[in-house]
Amino acid sequence: MTTVAPVPTRLASCGGECGAALHREHHDRLLTVDTDPDVLLGLMELAVTWHELDYSAEPVVGPRQWLTFADRHQWMFPDRAAWAFALAVDIVGRRVVGAPPSELDRRVVLDLVRG
Numbered sequence: 001m002t003t004v005a006p007v008p009t010r011l012a013s014c015g016g017e018c019g020a021a022l023h024r025e026h027h028d029r030l031l032t033v034d035t036d037p038d039v040l041l042g043l044m045e046l047a048v049t050w051h052e053l054d055y056s057a058e059p060v061v062g063p064r065q066w067l068t069f070a071d072r073h074q075w076m077f078p079d080r081a082a083w084a085f086a087l088a089v090d091i092v093g094r095r096v097v098g099a100p101p102s103e104l105d106r107r108v109v110l111d112l113v114r115g
């Protein structure tokens, strides 16, 4: 007897109750971040460029919603989806927290090094 493994299907679709459906096209694309490498790369690109480009007029689900977005949807690969959104948030956060020192700070550091 041969058995065929069932192909996983998305357990549920979102009717907008997640709060991120304002930008429906991007929202729906993000729902495949766990299965579509292009969508995953798009999320990473968005994260990397979040502080460099002006997305204020773009219809995208932004970083403030990513972790909630990951929690409020069902995924074929939940660990992968959580990892993708957490990594994207981390990338955006590093730009804020890990900003290089200002010119004043560099001068102070150089003075300290020179003694």
Ligand SMILES: [Zn+2]
Residues within 6 Å of the ligand: 014, 015, 016, 017, 018, 019, 020, 021, 027, 073
């Ligand atoms: Zn949703």
